[in-house]
Amino acid sequence: MELKTPLYPRHLSTGGKMVPFAGYLLPVQYSSIIAEHQAVRTAAGLFDVSHMGEFMVEGPKAQEALDRILTNAVAGMADGRIRYSPLCYESGGTVDDLLVYRLSAQRYLLVVNAACREKDFQHMQEHLMDGITLTDVSEQYAQLALQGPASEQILLKLAEQKDIPPKYYSFTEQAVVAGKTCLLSRTGYTGEDGFELYCAPEDACHLWDALMEAGQDLGLLPCGLGSRDTLRLEAGMPLYGHELSPSISPLECGLNFAVKLSKAEDFPGKDALLRPQKRIRVGLKITGRGIVRENSDVFLNGEKIGITTSGTHSPHLGYPIAMALLQAGDYPAGTTVEADVRGRRVEAVVTPMPFYKA
C-alpha cells in the first residue's frame, strides 16, 4: 500500500498520472514530460518532493559526529549553508547521498532519499558518536521544489527579498512564503536555479496553490517524476539506485569533490576509498538510432567494458543521452563505444558531463 503525500489531492485535480515511487503515489507527469522539462529550462516548474526524508542531528559535537560518518567535510560550514555528501559503508559502497543543512553548530538537518530512509537511519545510529541525538523528522515536512530561471521572480511575489537565500546551496531557516513559515533553500535537482520549500504538511496545498497562481503568467507548470529524471540526467547528476548503490562507490561515480580523504576524521569507507577504484562513470551521447536505457552492456572494440546506469531521450538537447559505469581507464571525449539495445548494437560517443549547463 503506497503512501500519499499531503499534495495528493492537488495531483488528482491537476490531472497527474500517478505511479508508485519509493513507497509513495506520485505523479510521473501532468501534461507531457517534454513540455514540463522545457518549462523548467525556460521558465519554471513546481514539483512535489514530499517523499524525501529528513533527519535532525543534534548535540554539542554534531559537526564532529557528521565528519565521522560522511565523506564530505562538514567542518567549516557556516550557519545557513548546505553541503552535498555521500554516506558510505566500510566497503566504500554507497549507503545514500544526501544534503546537510547547518542550522547551527549543534543542529544539522539531513535530507535523504525516500527509499533509503530506514537503512540510513540504522546506519547512522550505529556509527554516530555518543551524545548525539538523531531523529527522523520526515513526517514534520512536506517539500516543494520550484525550479527554473523564473523561480526567484515567482517567489518575490509571495516573499520578501530578505527571506530569499541569495546564494546557491544556502537557505533561510524561517522564511515566510504566502503567509506560511517554511525553510527556504536555494537547491534543486534539475541543473537550473531554483528553490526547495520545506513546510508543515498542512501548509503544503496552500503553498502549492499560491505558487501556481504566482507563476501562472510566467510559464510555471506543475511537473512530475518523469521530467525530474530527464532534467537531472541532462545536468549529469547521479540518482541513487542507478549511478550510486551499495556496490558503487562515490569515487567510481566521479564525486571526488564530495569525498574528502584528507580530512582528519576517519569515516566508514575511507580505507576502501583510498585504494584504486575499479570503475569510472562516463556520459554518453547516443549517435546511433534508438534510446539506450539503464542496464545496457557497453562495448569498446567489441569487448564488454561496462554497463549503462541511466539513459533517456534528452528533451532539451533533442538526442538520447546515457550514463555508464565502465571499467577503470581513460576514455577521452569522442571515444566511440557501442551499447546493446535489446540485441542491437547502437553507437555512442563519450561526452563530458553535465550534458547541459544553465
Add this chain to the structure above:
Amino acid sequence: MNNPANLSYTKSHEWLEELEDDVVRIGLTDFAQDSLGDLVFVNLPQVGDEVVVGEALGDVESVKAVSDIYSPVTGVVRAVNEDLLDAPEAINESPYEAWLVEVDNITDREETLSAEAYETHCQTEE
C-alpha cells in the same frame, strides 16, 4: 474517447483499417499514445518483411519507456509510413492519421474489437 467507428481495435491498443480485401493499415490508438506519453522514436519493419499475428512488428519509444507494437495479422508489409521516423510525435498529435504500416497477403488475423467494445476494454485498464 474518440475512436473512429470505421476502424477495428486490438486489446493491445492497435487499430486496423480495412483498405481493400486482405489489405490493412495499422496504427496505435489514442489510448496507447496517451499511456505512453511523448513519443520520441519509432522502429518499423521494412517493405517486404513478413509480420506474424501476436508478434512484435516494431516498437515505439517514449521518454519513459519502450513498448512493442503487436501485429494483429500475419502477412507482408507493403508500405511503411516513413514520415514517422523523423516525426514520431505525429502519433501523439493525431493517432488515427499517423498510420504505421500497411500489410497485404494476409493469411491469419486475430479477433478484433469494435470501437464500442474497445472503449469498454480501455476502461478496465485505467
